[in-house]
Amino acid sequence: MEIFEWGPLLRRWSEEWLDGQAAEDPEEFEELDQDMVRDRWLGFAPATPAQIGALEERIQGLGIEIPLPPSLRSFLETSDGWRHAGGFVYLLAGTETIAPYGDPYGLRRLYEQNLGDDSAESEVLQAGMWGRALQLSLDSDMTDVLLDPGDVGADGEWAVYVYHGWAGEPPGRYDSFRAFMEDMYKEIYSLGGAHDGFENSVTRELDAKVEDARLACLRGELDEALAVFDHAVEFGRPRAGLLTAQLRALLDGGRSWVPVDPRMDDELYAHEVLPLKVHGHLGQHRHDDSFVLGPDNDDYASDRERAAAVLSRIRERVYEYTSPGLFGQRVVEARELARLGDTDGAWRVLLAGVPQWEPYRDDHVAPFGLLGDPLLGPVITPERARQLLTTARAGAGAWCPRHRPKPCETGCAGWSRTTQGLNEGEAASGSSLWRA
Incomplete structure (x- = not known):
């Protein structure tokens, strides 16, 4: 059984949470427990051997003969309880307050009513969990953290279930207390x-790695960039979410x-996101167009009107995806071939035009709006999409466009034919819109 060293994680957790709270809401930060702020510690004193022994005796009195899960035991030996375990649990129990859940x-x-002859073992375990679990959450936003002595792994760890009373969903399961806390x-x-x-220091480091990965992505290093973006998304970095979504x-x-x-x-929304949304909307045969038209209020009235024009053109299969620069010229040529x-x-x-593709802004990494073009969308298979994204594209240096697309007066998300692309001199010289 691996004994996890909790100290470094819990100390880092405490300092980062307090730094984040101080930066996000200074007034609320001032209302926090002053001892917790002074000590920079969300936990409590370690549980003594006597306290852990007393907890084990109480658990055995409930008819539970198996030892405490090792990750919980080592946690209690580091901190006898914990404050702010995630966003919905404000206080986790210590040795003296861990108690039967009682299935109130x-x-x-x-859950047992929904079991059948073909129910999976995991479903049977989950149904029985409610009656035998121990409650770990003392103060929360209608959230129960339940430790199940009937669901024990080969490593001695007990499963942990998290049930949000407001979610209307089954509880989430973790293999161990350690997995839950991480x-x-x-x-x-x-x-x-x-x-x-x-x-705080973590968000700044993640954001720097996301920027490096963005540049790597534009060099065609797709999988490496996705790994960085996905990791940053786990930590809530919004720019990483936008990049990986494209x-x-x-x-x-x-x-x-x-x-x-x-x-x-x-431009990113009008030329790329909206055609993609319409593509999904029509593919799922939705009848309510509000999904692609945007919020129905006065503030978005003009946007909805222009979005409706794009929706109509895609429905009628006359919409033409556009892009600036030399890649935009290749789009026109490709569409004519697809038409034939x-x-x-x-x-x-x-x-062939992908190396000349240029982003609208510095968080734009791919021409995903192509999928919304009635003629070109079907050309982009998943295999071809990967080939496109592993091809080096412009913009891997400093972001400084010299040209911007002109809004379409009819409300469509494209350039007119007369304004599309470079002027003849630039096209002849092959000059780029970007400077490394």
């Missing part, structure tokens, strides 16, 4: 990290959502 809401009977450490970032004021959108054929405010004056039925030729033209 009759959930065991409810996830709660990440949760303080996934929930708070998107706030502008939430900043890559996933191409790789999964447009099923991913790209988190951008639905403003038609935002030469999809392989269209792909070759698109791929």
